[in-house]
Amino acid sequence: MDSKTKDAGEVMADKIILQGMEFYGYHGTLPPERELGQRFAVDLELFLDLAEAGRRDDLSATVDYAKVFALVEELVTGPARQLLERLAEDIAAAVLERFPVEEVLVRVKKPAAPLRGRLDYAAVEIRRKKRDRL
Numbered sequence: 789m790d791s792k793t794k795d796a797g798e799v800m801a802d803k804i805i806l807q808g809m810e811f812y813g814y815h816g817t818l819p820p821e822r823e824l825g826q827r828f829a830v831d832l833e834l835f836l837d838l839a840e841a842g843r844r845d846d847l848s849a850t851v852d853y854a855k856v857f858a859l860v861e862e863l864v865t866g867p868a869r870q871l872l873e874r875l876a877e878d879i880a881a882a883v884l885e886r887f888p889v890e891e892v893l894v895r896v897k898k899p900a901a902p903l904r905g906r907l908d909y910a911a912v913e914i915r916r917k918k919r920d921r922l
Contacts, residue, residue: 811865891917
């Protein structure tokens, strides 16, 4: 078995992490959320084999995370969605489609969720695999 082939139950250990990306968007179910907007934070973990990139020291052998950042920014600042779940699914699908990653973990946080009381943030976290999309 080569480094790119994994058993069905084996988890890809290598990953690129983008944590704490923040953008302004208009997502939510309440009219004020969709009219006024608010800040959203996104964390990504991109699972892929990084051995070749490490050996070659070559960007073409890995994922350019500046491009991933720009994609997430486009999705979060773009058309409004009612649910964080939908935004997370759209981010996961776009990353899996456009980049050579096997799996992606997406966490979307809403720090100013409109709730009565103190809350650090409301969030959703999903994990999707490329083979799930085939």
